[in-house]
Amino acid sequence: MQEYVIETHEAYPHKMVFSVFGADRIARFNVQVGQEVMVSFDIDAHEYQGRWFNSIRAYDVRLVDPAQFGVPAAAPQATQAAPAGFPPQQAASAAPAGFPPAQDAPAEDSSDDLPF
Template sequence: MALSVKGKVDQILKPESGVSRAGKEWKKQEFVLETEEQYPRKVCFTLFGEKVDLLNGLNAGESVEVSFNVESREFNGRWFTNVNAWKIDRATDDQNFPEPPPEFRMQDIPPEPGDDAAGDLPF
């Protein structure tokens, strides 16, 4: 299930790392996004492994679009849900403010046809 949401970065939390039982190193980092809805919500996203690098150069207050998956797993009879981000696109000024149409000028009006133009008609 791939989803996406637009909003502003509210917080970038500290990175975490460790070693799994299998002896593999892991790292993760979370960030909070405030959505752009009538009633904004805050959502905490998780980035795992190399995806942590997507946060490089990202600051709180920036507008982004986050693509993510929702995943749940069971542990000791309890269920835990993660919102795993896998892509972060920064909003550009062009997306937020489309270019206005060109200004109207008097030269844009075509000239009116003269009397000799009526004689050119084929009927």
């Protein structure tokens, strides 16, 4: 089993660790640091002594074109390795639309500095 860390390309990026089980899949996926990948995975939960744990296992990893998702090719692609020595990776995803600009509230009482 090999574990990898990926990061999305959203305004606030998310990181996730996933595992690839089996030497044949590890060799077939051949994930390298800095590659843009699309990961298809299964999420499974297990209970152990009253606590629940998630396992995220990839069943398909595909290389993607960074231009397809609007990611500049010159941008740094790799994250730092996790403390356990997992190879870092990135996942490509479309960036969500941002929030509209904040509007100033009308001032009713200048002694009240609370925004609500």
